[in-house]
Amino acid sequence: MARNEQLIRQHKLLQLLELSRFGRTLEELRDDLVADLGLTKLHERTVRRDVEALQAAGFDIQNENVQRGRVFKLGQNTTDVHEIGISATELIALSIGRDLLFPLMGTQYWRGIESFWNKVQEAVPNGVFDHYARYRAALHVFGSPTKTYEKQEGMLKTINRAILEHRLVEIEYQSIGKPISTRKIEPYGLAVYQSSIYVVAAESGTESTGQRLRNWKLDRFHKALILDEYFRPDEDIDLSKYLGSSIGIFSGEASAQVKIRLSPRSAAYVREDPWHPDQGLEQETEDSFLLTVPASHPREILPKVLSLGADAEVLGPEEFRSTVAEAVSKMAERYPNVPPSP
Template sequence: MARNEQLIRQHKLIQLLEFSRFGRTLEELRADLVADLGLTKLHERTVRRDVEALQAAGFDIQSDTVERGKVFKLGQNTAGVHEVGISASEMIALSIGRELLYPLLGTQYWRGIESFWNKVQETVPDGVFDHYARYRKTLHVFGTPSKTYEHHEGMLKTINRAILEHRIVEVEYESVGKPVTTRRIEPYGLAVYQSSIYVVAAAHEIKSSTERLRNWKLDRFRHATALDEYFKPDDSIDLSKHLGKSIGIFSGDDATIVKIRLGQRAAAWVREDPWHPEQKLTPTDDGGSIMTIPASHPREVLPKVLSLGYDAEVLEPESFREAVAEAVTKMAANYNSVV
């Protein structure tokens, strides 16, 4: 078994023991590991070896015999391993980050966030927490929809396991306005964008290296199964580069430079709230600007341009300009129709 899988399993063991007040038997730990990590099989001997390895590494894991058998639990000396020293300003920063991650509510990621946050609250001195609570009231985080992926937890576990093991995943995928299709994907990672989770994966049937990597919205997954088939990861794929090339989630290797005319007010708004780290604004004689920005699909530009109204005009490429013109024409027809 690969070493990273062993480390992930042992880390999960520590979490399970932390949450267990009365200890867990090896069989109970094995069952929890299988469920939480989405494993197809795991032998009790492997769990025993993991516990022994953690004990050898210095974790105070104690055993006791009770009515249901031999149980394992964390001893008092383990607390020092996780002890956290944190200031009020660090707590403020941490709590802001926690609120921004509300879309992960109901997933295994959120349980880790909440576990750590509760641990911090319990360990900081009262004075530090009071100072944090007083200043935290002055800052509010909002704008993140109350959307969660609680019902996708099982699929997330399956996909995470497939990412680590380089396994092909068979998914039932339902794009908006289209029937459900069965697809085979090669998952490389996950991305959170505007409160939605996306699976960055290659379409198994597409051979072109420039077209096969796509971002699949988790909301559209109806079912996911990790197959006993494996793929060889493409070492040339850089997820940070892939996700950072365009304005939104339609990122890819085929980003196009879009030129947009902005009026004075629109240019000021875009300077305040940039669309992309690589955007460039060149001032014009009328006080506005010509903006150039990379985009992979007209639908990335469309809502942003429409939000600026008549104060923005896509100049090129022609395909992007036509997409905006078509949307404006249809909107005008709606408003010109007699109600």
Template sequence: MARNEQLIRQHKLLQLLEFSRFGSTLEELRDELVGDLGLTKLHSRTVRRDLEALQASGYGIRTESLERGKVYKLGKTNKGVHEIGISATELISLSIGRELLYPLLGTQYWRGIETFWNKVKDALPDGVFEHYDRYRKTLHVFGTPSKTYEQHEGMLKTINRAILEHRIVEIQYAPVGKPVSTRRIEPYGLAVYQSSIYVVATAPEVQDPTERLRNWKLDRFKQAIALDEYFKPDPSIDLSDRLGRSIGIFSGEKPTMVQIRLGERAAAWVGEDPWHPEQKISPEPDGTAILTVPASHPREVLPKVLSLGTEAEVIEPAEFRSEVADAVKRMAAKYQ
């Protein structure tokens, strides 16, 4: 192990003893240390010396003889010596999750993430954190967008309050390629999809109940004002269920099952990186495969199919096939 190895071992020993209900033998502590700290070997005598050093430092570590041998326990007065008990794997996982949430930078959510992250760091001795940090550098996270929602912090707070209080929100909304319009929405929740935040809300002026609930991209909000008007939430709306029905963000009441013929390589790619948890890939005798996947709008399928080039062909339904065919024709015309 690197420098500060004794400090790192002793810190981990205190964690192991604190969370051990019935105590641990010397061998059990040694094996736990080897596994959690990524050591190749560790002698029981070293662990015993660490325990003796902790006892000399004032920690109430006591021993008790049981059938399985001599066990070490942490005295009741020393319980809670660590505000946060965290392993190397847990710290690495937390660090990765923090990086994946960079689009929330500048929002109240990010401040909560940073506050918790700083608490973790403060609860660990410097040497221990340095040890974990070395492990963290073996894994790198790429491909996350550089966008943030710092400029939308005030609107996020307004929308959050409106969701909790069931208040109607008046927004200035600017769809791509269209002028800004004033809309009234009834917000039910927020969704993060491909590093973008969407406000899931009903449009009160829409009469068709299956079309009222829509996903409004926060990037397109120019203003959001919570009005002193309230709405009665529809108890039949289950956002978790609704948002998980389709491969994209255009979730609807009844997504369409789309069939796409994939080449051999494309079938392998989609198998490695699934589009949806409920997708099915059925091999064909000629080496191709038929992908069946739920989608609520042709625009959800279009970019995924185009990214596979000639390795993918939408078979049905006709509306989805036609949308892709038209896009391919327009692209071909540009390259003639």
């Protein structure tokens, strides 16, 4: 049994028990878990083992016999565990994190975030909340696209279930500028990057897992259908390493070390806002710096280099330099006979 599958199920169990004032029978808990997690089946024995595991972890889950059978509910000690003290600075930090996660609004993830936020608001003293409100009025979080994945909640549930059960998913996917195509994918996980959700998956039927793994943008899914076909996960895949191997979402097993010559002005910008944790920035001459940064695809380098204008030059690899040179050439054709700036 996958460890994360068990943890997700037990977390959902706690949510169900928290919402139940008069307790739930094992059968009721099982039915709710099947419905909320999108499972095909779940035995009551498994639910009982999960309840026992939570009790062993220190949660006060009590049971009693009532007319409809033996019910389980959270005791007072468990309620006390959830009561926390929070300061104004902690409240500010929490609210900023909540703002950054707005793209998850409408999904199962957001419901947990919003439920916790509401409890915090109710728990803090009025004076602390007033202090927080004054500070928060002077601090604004912006720059993230205003979009949510509320309409894709059903697809997210399907994909989550496929990740837990290692099952193939048939999708209708439309890349930008291309027609809709039907694909089969082997999903490994989800990633949130710049307010967009991506499904990290390998396309079924292709060779070499390292080359197959890619990030599929959820916005481009038209349909997701879980299949009664299973895949064997590659134990050598480390999603944290995979996703951190490049600048942006164009991640992969084999990233290139891209070398870019920068002016002192551009180097200062890159020093202030690094492109990658493993980048290197060294001074070459009095008027130039050399930036070395890992990247998996020329398209993730292109917008960053173009944003620096003539103050940045890609030196290599050749594929990355050629991509930027081609873009610059086509842009120059768009602006013929434009006099240079004074």
